Amino acid sequence: MKKLLAILMASAAAGLLLVAAPSAAQAATTGTITGIGGKCLDMTDGQSSNGTLVQIYDCNSTIAQQLTIGDDQSLQAQGKCLQVVNSSTDNGARVQLWDCNGSTNQKWGFSDFSDIVSISANKCLETSGGASDNRTPVDIWTCTGATNQKWTVHPGTTTTNPTDFPITEAQFNSLFPNRVATYSYQGLVSGAAKYPAFATTGDITTKKREIAAFLANVQHETGSLQYLRELNTANYPHYCDTSQPYGCPAGNDQYYGRGSLQLSWNYNYKAAGDSLGVDLLHNPDLVATDPTLAWGTGLWYWNTQSGATSVTPHNAMVNGNGFGATIRAINGGLECNGSNPDQMNARITNYKHIADVIGVSYGDNLSC
Template identity: 55%
Template sequence: MTTLFSVMPAHAADGRITGLAGKCVDVAGANTANGTAIQLYDCNGTTAQTWSNPGDGTLRALGKCLDVTAAGTADGTTVQLYDCNGTAAQQWAVSSANDIVNPQANKCLDVTGNNSANGTRLQIWTCTGAANQKWSAPASGGGGTNPSGFVVSEAQFNQIFPGRNSFYSYSGLTAALSAYPGFANTGSDTTKKQEAAAFLANVSHETGGLVYVVEQNTANYPTYCDWSQSYGCPAGQAAYYGRGPIQLSWNFNYKAAGDALGIDLLNNPWLVQNDSAVAWKTGLWYWNTQNGPGTMTPHNAMVNGAGFGQTIRSINGSLECDGRNPAQVQSRVDAYNRITSILGVTPGANLYC
């Protein structure tokens, strides 16, 4: 798995991106027409070789974007210059190993045929670690900052969740962070990234890779009303089904989360499936404040060094830990290892529960 970071200009001073034989990523003929070839060429200091990153995951030259032709994902698909349009074909991320990756295809920017001759086309290809896929670019922002302030960039988020439901937006997540400012913002940089990875791994498991916004088994919907609570179920018997990144369920959890967040979720639980920031806030509420079947919050498990396994215990330990469902535990651990790799951080110890 390729370890990804936000794309920044390869050289902050001049915007060059250099690769095989020390040559530059170049817009053929300095032509600004859509579909112009991107090639390898002797570095010459021209604007055809000056690339910028506005912070949205794109790489831009001559006012246009580096683009995978026809949004292709196959080995050998060429790259081109094209009007910036916000599509996944124009998203790029740079790895700690100096690969430049299109997250949609999960493939590397590649010099065709390992040929260093001027004019050789650039393409995408399965990442191999070969010299024709290595680019001189900073591994982790190159001194730049992530505009959101979150330790996970938008490009990394898109790489982690390539098939996500658009409801689970990066902007929704970053808007929710103010509710729990200590989340992924406590301790060393390693701890911060590990906590972010642990949270995202668990929500990925809970939602099928951020695909499901609501619980899929509708037959369960009427079962989440505890009428012994004094406030009852004002939104209806079947209104408190699982929603959001940690699948918030039960009337008492909607009440507690809503009270903590200053949002009336008891009377309007549908906010969790209609407002991305609210959904993310409920996930962060559980993560930062609830022990669940464990003995500590998932947040404390990560910042105090107890390890990823204790986050599993706090979320679903009564059904998965201590040998109850090792396959589910392994699924969460696999997701965590993949995401820590993307964030360029070690996973730490105590991964299992």
């Protein structure tokens, strides 16, 4: 990404950073910006509304981490501008998204020393407290040269564009108007980026059928995306397999169902966490609080696990086995072969409705 601004010098007497205006040749450029720990600047939960706070998060190739440095000294994400909350100049003031309005509070300078400086506050963008954990807040602070104030701009970083995703955000929102915020559309896109074959394999009909099948099963498991955790608390102590060599370090009652496909059992938390690069064995509740993981754990199962069958739900859809095979892979022992036709038919109803909304035919073999 081209350097838009150069901090030319510091005036020791005034304590001011002098910032040059970008040249006419320095057109707006888009990419990602990484800081301490190699984490990306990220819009919390992939949101784009006014007041969305900025944080750092594992780089995941989604538009929540795609930033544009404008030749007007703005720093933009998801159609909004980054600004300091309440136009504050105080150390520790948070940074948020807001409608671009040209105010000084939305101006940023990029130095040759890897600083990003708030023009209005004359302070450096930093990760709060020097932490590098996911979801560490971003704020401004007196420039000290510390590692948590250093940023690297990456030009033209490839991103997952939801316009290429088989379901649009508007369609998703219309299907799940009462969903909890953690089940965000951007979280779905971010989780899908972890499994590149998901909803990208085959022709557009196959792609749409797969996203419809996945969401239909998720809808059934989560009460239309209203529940992040298993409701029956009496079951909580039952999901610790003590025969596993790693045991249940978070507690024997901490591996109950969570997330989009209600991940349960300590061995599944470990396997899903290993796949996603997160220690879920020690931190299982991340599945109920982190949007990418709430979706990503379900997508881990969908793309890698076959349950009591010989085919994963992903392969079932892309190979033409039909929606019924996904039910069998997820809960076949309880719902297929006449065991519980009402539950099976509820999933089928979900699938048909979602397919209708996104405009795709159902295919064959809907039941199991």
